[in-house]
Amino acid sequence: MTRGAAATDRRYRVERSGDIVRLEETSSNTTVSICTTFGNNAFDIRANGVDVLWRPYDSLDDFKARGQGRGGTPFLAPWANRLDEPAFYANGRRFPFDMDIGNVRGPVPIHGLLMRTDRWQIVDMTADSEQSSVTSRLEFFRAPLWMKQFPFAHVIDMTHRLSDGALEVTTRIQNLSADPMPLAVGFHPYFRLSDCPRDEWTVAIGARTRWILSDAKLPTGDMEPIERAFEHPCAVRLKDQELDHVFSDLVRDDNGNATMSLWGSHQRVDVEIGRNFRAAVVYAPRRPAPGSDDPFRGDFVCLEPMAGITNSMNLAHRGGYDDLQYIPPGGTWQEAFRIRASGF
Numbered sequence: 001m002t003r004g005a006a007a008t009d010r011r012y013r014v015e016r017s018g019d020i021v022r023l024e025e026t027s028s029n030t031t032v033s034i035c036t037t038f039g040n041n042a043f044d045i046r047a048n049g050v051d052v053l054w055r056p057y058d059s060l061d062d063f064k065a066r067g068q069g070r071g072g073t074p075f076l077a078p079w080a081n082r083l084d085e086p087a088f089y090a091n092g093r094r095f096p097f098d099m100d101i102g103n104v105r106g107p108v109p110i111h112g113l114l115m116r117t118d119r120w121q122i123v124d125m126t127a128d129s130e131q132s133s134v135t136s137r138l139e140f141f142r143a144p145l146w147m148k149q150f151p152f153a154h155v156i157d158m159t160h161r162l163s164d165g166a167l168e169v170t171t172r173i174q175n176l177s178a179d180p181m182p183l184a185v186g187f188h189p190y191f192r193l194s195d196c197p198r199d200e201w202t203v204a205i206g207a208r209t210r211w212i213l214s215d216a217k218l219p220t221g222d223m224e225p226i227e228r229a230f231e232h233p234c235a236v237r238l239k240d241q242e243l244d245h246v247f248s249d250l251v252r253d254d255n256g257n258a259t260m261s262l263w264g265s266h267q268r269v270d271v272e273i274g275r276n277f278r279a280a281v282v283y284a285p286r287r288p289a290p291g292s293d294d295p296f297r298g299d300f301v302c303l304e305p306m307a308g309i310t311n312s313m314n315l316a317h318r319g320g321y322d323d324l325q326y327i328p329p330g331g332t333w334q335e336a337f338r339i340r341a342s343g344f
Helices: 060-066 144-149 312-317
Strands: 006-008 012-017 020-025 030-035 041-047 087-090 093-096 121-127 132-139 154-163 166-175 181-183 202-205 207-213 219-225 243-250 258-263 268-273 279-284 301-306 325-327 332-342
Touching (some): 012 121, 012 132, 020 154, 166 181, 258 279, 325 332
Antiparallel strands (some): 006 012, 012 020, 020 030, 030 041, 121 132, 132 154, 166 332, 181 325, 207 243, 243 279
């Protein structure tokens, strides 16, 4: 149940204006804005009034009209990143896409079906002494053209929760179908720093293994220890680096969480991901050449929680990946990641 258009506490506040929900924590001066009609994207996070996220357009209307879902914190489902053919495999069967429908981005299918959807519905808004939060629901099974491409009936509940200066995003997926549902979702948040140039940014990757990619950015099935991928694997300076890498065997703390980090002179972003996010992607393209008008290449780094590696469903079918998750019939999958910004 949505608890009114706005709810307040001395420390926390949540308010809704049209299709935008704004979470606020006054003690840390942190705000989060979520657009429910654009993929349920938390498109704006500010710490002390400073942008933590990158997006290609300043105007939300331009972002929705031309942004293609890039920027902010896109949710990628029912598959994340690329597939190696216009089909996916599950339960020993091949499920070809109907490319004439036009809702699969091809010829290399990428980022699923939901990045720009306006079908999310708010089911709860809360502000109390400990948090401000909003929960939205997407009933995937009600969309015939989605079901045509991915015939597993399911419901997704997503909660954005602001507490103690950190945004926690919890995703819960219920499988309503009679067959096990393959789980290959992920998030693609775009982070930026403003205290120093990109060449001075540093990325830390809490992983032990990197997957070798083909020229098409697809895992070949081969892996290497992260020590072979980078001269200093614990902290990689972005100067002269262009990253689009897939990692697994994540380094976990006692609670099962793994952390990826980005920092500059004094600003820092940490992304902590739960144990059911089994993989991570780091994407940091080189900055555009002077005079370039490409809005999708800029000074940003994506630290991406993933349920599985890129092309996990198809690679698992061929015996090249053994960590694909399935949701049993009637079962649920749930996991969270947290974004914490400091020094802004």
